[in-house]
Amino acid sequence: MSQVISLLHDKGGCAKTTTCVNLGFALWLLGKKVLLVDTDPQCNLTDTVDKTVHLEAESTIYEWLHDGQGESLPLPIYTRYDGLDYVPGSHSMSNINAELQLMYNREHRLADFLNLIDPETGVRIRDMYDYVFIDCAPGGETLMNTNALVASDFVIVPTEAGIYSLQGLPRLLDYINKVHTQLRCPVTIMGYLLVRWNKNRSISREVKEYYSNEEEVKAPLFPVSVRESVRCTESVAYEMSLFEYASNSPVADDYMRVAEYMIGRKARPKTWTPVRWGQIANSAYNRFIKERSKSVNE
Numbered sequence: 001m002s003q004v005i006s007l008l009h010d011k012g013g014c015a016k017t018t019t020c021v022n023l024g025f026a027l028w029l030l031g032k033k034v035l036l037v038d039t040d041p042q043c044n045l046t047d048t049v050d051k052t053v054h055l056e057a058e059s060t061i062y063e064w065l066h067d068g069q070g071e072s073l074p075l076p077i078y079t080r081y082d083g084l085d086y087v088p089g090s091h092s093m094s095n096i097n098a099e100l101q102l103m104y105n106r107e108h109r110l111a112d113f114l115n116l117i118d119p120e121t122g123v124r125i126r127d128m129y130d131y132v133f134i135d136c137a138p139g140g141e142t143l144m145n146t147n148a149l150v151a152s153d154f155v156i157v158p159t160e161a162g163i164y165s166l167q168g169l170p171r172l173l174d175y176i177n178k179v180h181t182q183l184r185c186p187v188t189i190m191g192y193l194l195v196r197w198n199k200n201r202s203i204s205r206e207v208k209e210y211y212s213n214e215e216e217v218k219a220p221l222f223p224v225s226v227r228e229s230v231r232c233t234e235s236v237a238y239e240m241s242l243f244e245y246a247s248n249s250p251v252a253d254d255y256m257r258v259a260e261y262m263i264g265r266k267a268r269p270k271t272w273t274p275v276r277w278g279q280i281a282n283s284a285y286n287r288f289i290k291e292r293s294k295s296v297n298e
């Protein structure tokens with residue numbers, strides 16, 4: 001059974017995209033089929049997964065959501081590695097909330113897309129994958145974010161140990177509750193994931209304690225907190241996940257442990273080390289770059 005998971009938080013810059021990329025790559029390294037969907041007009045996810053694509057792609061998520069135009073275009077699904085696909089975003093997505101307003105199935109466009117039958121395989125798009133991650137734009141209750149929630153089974157809430165994240169929490173819970181009750185969508189919070197975690201800061205420890213109270217925050221806290229590392233920012237500049245760029249960094253290990261937790265068992269083969277998964281990610285990356293430069297030269 002596939003799981004569709006949105007990365008959502010009111011607050012900007014709280015590692016939604018970083019989590020989408022690195023959790024996606026970790027699950028792929030553990031043998032899962034993964035689709036990453038970029039719904040944010042900033043296109044940060046697309047830029048990390050394949051910078052050239054959204055400049056050239058004939059079809060992106062925008063054409064598909066935009067009223068009627070997508071159906072005549074190829075499906076906007078591209079492959080980074082075998083088993084790791086992505087749906088590129090578009091800067092035109094900055095218009096999508098206004099455009100969705102005029103559609104009568106306005107909250108369901110993205111769900112409809114993921115429920116489409118792929119003409120090649122005869123399988124629903126979402127069922128072609130074990131995990132579909134939807135990277136949401138910051139800014140709370142927009143029609144696009146509602147589309148993401150309606151299409152999702154779960155939400156992961158990346159949370160920084162700071163006061164702004166805490167202040168945004170009641171709004172987020174209220175939003176998800178409204179989608180639940182008014183649109184009758186069973187989406188629930190899979191968990192809060194503490195990011196940029198630094199155990200030496202008292203605010204980090206206090207925020208962790210707050211989120212550990214499941215009754216108060218209405219959902220569990222992931223048992224792994226993602227530590228802070230400059231490797232995150234560096235890897236993006238090289239269009240890489242942490243596993244390709246710095247597989248031995250503590251943050252790569254954190255995301256791998258979150259992935260293992262999601263799978264529900266210790267999924268990492270015993271012989272695997274950060275060096276080994278770096279080798280696998282790197283050789284896939286080298287093949288990808290080679291293929292891409294071949295297709296650019298053609």
Ligand SMILES: Nc1ncnc2c1ncn2[C@@H]1O[C@H](COP(=O)(O)OP(=O)(O)OP(=O)(O)O)[C@@H](O)[C@H]1O
Pocket residue numbers: 011012013014015016017018019040042044136137138195196197226227228229230232233234236251
């Ligand atoms: N664990 C971490 N340690 C250090 N820096 C991090 C960490 N996680 C993310 N960052 C950095 O924080 C910045 C914001 O991260 P990211 O773009 O993932 O946030 P976002 O929630 O997707 O932002 P937006 O709301 O704009 O879409 C980036 O520069 C990223 O490299």
Ligand SMILES: [Mg+2]
Pocket residue numbers: 016017018040044045135136
């Ligand atoms: Mg982002």
